[in-house]
Amino acid sequence: MKATGFSALTDDERAYRDSLDRVLNDVAPLERVQRLDNAKTFDLELHAALGRLGSWGIGVAEEHGGSGGGAAMEVLTLESLAGHATSMAVFGVIQFMVTRLIARYGSPSQRERWLAPLCRGEIRASFCLSEAAGGTDILAAMGTRAAxxxxxxxxxxSKYWISGAARSDLLVVLARTAPHRSRGITMFLVPVNAPGVTAAELDTFAINGYDTCSVTFDDVELGDDAILGTRDGGFVEVVDTLNSERLNTAAVAAGIGRGALRLATAYAGERRAFARPIGGFQAVQHRIVHAGVELEAAWSLALGAARLADLGRDVAVESAMAKLACAKAGQNAAACGMDVLGAAAFDLALPMQRFYRDIRLYSFAPLTNDMVANFLGERWLGLPRSY
Known part of the structure; x- marks a missing residue:
């Protein structure tokens, strides 16, 4: 698939993306990525290589050990990763959220202790918000408490559906510290090896290269220096980062879709039936074209919103649009790829079935598409609140 002018890059962005593609092809060829995914194994070599490239430090100032850059560089990184090594892209969403929170709200000692190692890829962190009985309604349902x-x-x-916790070094944990609904949540920085912390992997069917866990906190003792940000103000501080999270998940969804269409296009050009490539049949060709146009439009929303964010604009509506559009376009692209490959799509040695499984995450994460639509109905269209 050729690049279009809708997603034109600057010279610096193009040079970085070329370097990123070289790392992906050299360190993690698709055959290796698929083998590790089938084995449900995190790619430590690729994670380290991306740390050396500076990918994990994007969004963090150089004075704190980061690489600089902003929202556009984050989404470019994640879109490229997702079309190749999906689980690493999902990791990247968490990485950028955690480093952003520590850079923005951390004390000088917290930034000094955690940011540089995270940016270099020497350690990993997880974000602990969801619980078994609370997702979108976590403010009312949160049972994790700190006194x-x-x-x-x-x-x-305890927390549930936590990405990467079993193999992380640091957890950012949200716990209720006061009865007030939104002003009673505090963020804590909790080392995974702290006494009383237990992370257990859940058996899931997608994102196989990045563990999903339950995490239990059994009377874990922490000092005041473990508080990240403001006491009782943690949820408000997390909400302040949600636009970035929506943009980054949009980028991953778009990247998964692009990976699926890239594979479908190559297969359609090679697979022959009735003495000609199947890509020459309009039923196949048009399906790929329509999925590709939808995906390009969605990705343009995401990249455009990221560029607005880098200009300091409020992109609450634009990031929600991008998340909704990319999730739907990515799912359509993966479904198209499954149809084009036919029986070959069921081959575990090929990544199409991985793209098809993994894209399902973004129908409900970090918010369900219906909740995003609720937000847009109110904030964009000016309709009455519907939830």
Whole structure:
């Protein structure tokens, strides 16, 4: 698939993306990515190589050990990763969220301790918000609590559907510290090896190269220096980063779709039936074209919103549009790829079935598409609140 002018890059962006593509092709060829995915194994070599490239430091100032850059560089990174090594792109969404929170709200000592190693790819972190009984309604449902006992905080409860926790070094944990609905949540930085922390992998059918976990906190003792940001103000601070998370998940969804269409296009040009490539049949060709146009339009929304964010604009509506459009376009592209490959799509040695499984995450993460539509109905169209 050729690049279009709708997603034109600057010289610096193009040079970085070329370097990123070289790392992906050299360190993690598709055959290796698929083998690790089938084995449900995180790619440590690729993670380290991306740290050396500076990918994990995007969005963090150089003075804190980062690479600089902003939203556009983040989405470019994630879109490229997702079309190749999907699980690493999902990891990247969490990585950028955690480093953004620490860079924005961390104390000088917290930034000094955690940011540079995270940016270099020497350690990993997870974000712990969801619980078994609470996702979108987590403010009302949150059962994880932290209470002050003398000079120490005692953290108790459990989190569910937490990406990467079993193999992380650091957890950013949201816990209720006061009864107020939104002003009673605090963020804590919790080392995974702290006494009382237990992370257990869940058996899931997608994103196989990046573990999904339950995490239990059994009277974990923490000091005041573990608080990230403002006491009782953690949820408000997290909400302040949601536009970036929506943009980044949009980029991953678009990248998965692009990977699927790239494979479908190559297959349609090679697979022959009735003495000609199947890509010469309009039923096949038109399906790929329509899926590709939809995907390009969705990706243009995401990249355009990221560029607006880098200019300091409020992109709450634009990021929600991008998330909704990219999730739907990515799913359509993956379904198209499955149809084009036919029986070959069921081959576990090929990535099409991985793209098809993994894209399903973005019908409900980080918010369901219906909740995103609710937000757009109110904030964009000016309709009455529907939830």
């Amino acid at each position: 002050k006992r003398g000079s120490r905080w005692i953290l108790g409860g």
